[in-house]
Amino acid sequence: RWLDHHPSGVAHRDLMLALLIGDRSTLSPERWTRLQRTGTNHLLAISGLHVGMVALAGLWLGGILGRGLNALCHRIPASAVGQVFALGFALFYSALAGFSIPTQRALIMIGVVQWVLLRRGSLPAATGLLLAWVAVLVRDPLAPYDTGFWLSFSAVAVLMLALGGRRRAGAQWWGQTVVRSQWAVFLGLMVPLLILVHGVSLVAPIANLLAIPLVTLMVVPWLLVALLLGALWPWASDLSLVVADLGLSALLAWLEWLEDVAPMTLFQTALSWPALALAGLATLLMLLPRGLPGRWLGYPGIVLALLLPGPPVPPLRVTFLDVGQGLAVAVQTPDYRLVYDTGPTYSERLDAGSGVIVPYWRQLGVHQLDAVVVSHRHDDHSGGLSSVLKSLPTEALWVGDATLSTSMPGRDCHQRASWQWNQVKFRFLHGGFPAQVNGNNRSCVLEIEYAGQRLLLTGDIEREVEWRLVGRDQLNGSIDVLQ
Structure with a gap:
């Protein structure tokens, strides 16, 4: 209702509604198709990425407040205040989405991390992911019937495999990690996407390089600030909403340009199970640490898997x-x-x-x-x-x-x-x-x-x-x- 009664200067109400409360009912089929073809549809919903970003904001603000409280009372650890704020911010944002299944998964995974940190213990990343997996299944035993369940946990597992526990010598530019993470997610989710939806966006790594920073830095924070300031300082709320609208305009312009220069953005095919198995093995090889023998075999393996004949069609x-x-x-x-x-x-x-x-x-x-x-x-x-x-x-x-x-x-x-x-x-x-x-x-x-x-x-x-x-x-x- 707040968005509907806002001045007409805001052009992307449908996208804002999706990002604020997870309601995609006003998105046009053409717009949703463009997001799917470019592999950015995961950004236009309240997903784990956004819940995690809001939790980090709460951790930062809670840390500042915690240090102030710690100066007054040494019995209050600053880190504990930050953890409480992080979980509170994540809960607030998930409540806006009506605690949809993706936000529930994100909340449980954040809760596992919070539990480990508050215990001042160390937990292997793989064990933390497994605990979150079990907790999600306990909360919702039917979660495996949702494609998002497999894609979200697969994405985290791929990032852990590709980036976790390895440090290169010398200074690293932050952009290198961003590029590597996008390439790893593209490779790692190729087989799950071919199994679940029989389609992979070929421009997804390039599209997300700009789309993720735009949405997480220029859109979602300003939307939430605009919502929170709406009753207190309407002028500040309007300004924040304009910034978010500009971010969405930049996102759509970027995706439109990508589709213009790369007409074949979505690769769709049906692979046989032997081809999928070969593609999965090839992907695993490509994600292994550099320097391991045989890693290069993953690239011809992927090509061979795509060239194998598809599943046979019965007579009727x-x-x-x-x-x-x-x-x-x-x-x-x-x-x-x-x-x-x-x-x-x-x-x-x-x-x-x-x-x-x-x-x-x-x-x-x-x-x-x-x-x-x-x-x-x-x-x-x-x-x-x-x-x-x-x-x-x-x-x-x-x-x-x-x-x-x-x-x-x-x-x-x-x-x-x-x-x-x-x-x-x-x-x-x-x-x-x-x-x-x-x-x-x-x-x-x-x-x-x-x-x-x-x-x-x-x-x-x-x-x-x-x-x-x-x-x-x-x-x-x-x-x-x-x-």
């Missing part, structure tokens, strides 16, 4: 996608791909096409479709169509209702004959319904047959059309799978 794969109230079916043969119905619209910014169907195909390394069938015009079957056509170039669109508004001309499925893709036969069945019929009964009914097995996709046809299909003997025998 039919997948019913979970889209909630509605229907979406993905059909794949070795050389062809078809979508039957595209699920519902969830909101103005999200539908089953962009949220479920397109990600499913991209996980399989598929970037275009041979056909899309929309059984009828009701939203629970056609809501995701525009997103599918926009993201996946499609050869043919078959519709049960010619009045359906689409970005490409749709052909009447009731006039379509049978066809064959590889060893799979496809056929639309026609109930011979009258012209004046409701939307459900105009559904495209698609029969798929392979090796004597028959599957029937019926959309939302009702009793009248069912009887017509049976009465006209179009089915010609039993059906193995009926939707």
Whole structure:
């Protein structure tokens, strides 16, 4: 509400809302896609990076206050005050995000560090990471079903492997550590990203070199200061918000320039398990300390893993996608791909096409479709169509209702004959319904047959059309799978 009523000079309310309370609902799909392609989407949410930065600010301020209190009372250690402030600041920022799962992970990891420091003990970094892992699982046993769980812990483990415990002779410029850390995270998360989302941003190390300092120094601190000063000194709050807005403008300009000079920013593929295993071994070799024999083998190993053939496609794969109230079916043969119905619209910014169907195909390394069938015009079957056509170039669109508004001309499925893709036969069945019929009964009914097995996709046809299909003997025998 505070952001909505702020003067119109602030241009990036959607990004500020994401950074202040973790609400990304106002981000446009185009903006979120750009962040994904450049590997910077992790910055536009309240993540462990931001919670850790706020905790460091609390540690610094608490240390100053602690030294003052220590001068008055020697029984109060300055470090303890700093630790309390660090945890308090982290708790405050996590509360703004409603204690989302990423902030819970960050809080637990910070708490482990605080516990070790307050005990004045020493704990190996790997043991601390393992304790945080166990604590997160105790707090949320379902955390492993969240991709962020694996990516966040993997990132920390990679940084520990690449940077921890090794010191080079001579003075080190701070930029060297920043560059090495970005390169290490890029290499270390390549295999987890290929497994979990089947895509890696090729420009992520370069994009994050500037994006991380911009967001953590010029945006998040000034946003929080603006929020805290809003009721006390509105002029100071406005000034802080302008600084944060300038930081976000610089971030977007940087990402736009990167996309202009590097058109292929996102590498998406589906690797077989042998290729993923080889890529993981190659990555581990590249992250080992310099000077170890065989380290150079990691680079050709990565190239070889990407050149290996992908996972084999079966003669027929039919997948019913979970889209909630509605229907979406993905059909794949070795050389062809078809979508039957595209699920519902969830909101103005999200539908089953962009949220479920397109990600499913991209996980399989598929970037275009041979056909899309929309059984009828009701939203629970056609809501995701525009997103599918926009993201996946499609050869043919078959519709049960010619009045359906689409970005490409749709052909009447009731006039379509049978066809064959590889060893799979496809056929639309026609109930011979009258012209004046409701939307459900105009559904495209698609029969798929392979090796004597028959599957029937019926959309939302009702009793009248069912009887017509049976009465006209179009089915010609039993059906193995009926939707």
